[in-house]
Amino acid sequence: MSAASPQAVVRRLIEEVINGQDYGLLPELLHEEYVFRTPGEELSGAAALRALFSSYREAFPDLAVGIDDMFGSHDRVATTFTLTGTHTGPFMGLPATGQAVAVDGIVLSRVLEGRIVDEWELIDVAGLVEQLGVGG
Secondary structure (H helix, E strand, O other): OOOOOHHHHHHHHHHHHHHOOOHHHHHHHEEEEEEEEEOOEEEEOHHHHHHHHHHHHHHOOOOEEEEEEEEEEOOEEEEEEEEEEEOOOOEOOEOOOOOEEEEEEEEEEEEEOOEEEEEEEEEOHHHHHHHOOOOO
16 A cells, blocks of 8 residues: 555645544654744644644634645655634733634645655734734
8 A cells, every 4th residue: 555645635634634633643744843834933743733733723614725726746845724713712922813714825835755854834914914804
């Protein structure tokens, strides 16, 4: 039996862990040297990623990540996505607004030995803040 393709591994992270909230799969899907980066933030390991997902889920209990496009070459996977949810809990220091949001983003993932070893994510934070009605 062959190992899952890098795209299949990333798809499982999105569909089963983020959308399905099956955080117990993180050790299976993430390499022990996993690093997640966004502008201004770097997280290491499954526990840190689980905490990030949990904080988003507390702020947006109906959070869903839709895969818009996914493609890759060798060990690299690029995924464009739309994150949707309703802001009903504190987020980034903001109290709940009750606003529904749809935010675009992209994540570049590298898979090693059948597990994700690092990711770079860019998300439209300015669009998110605007949709929450708190932009300047």
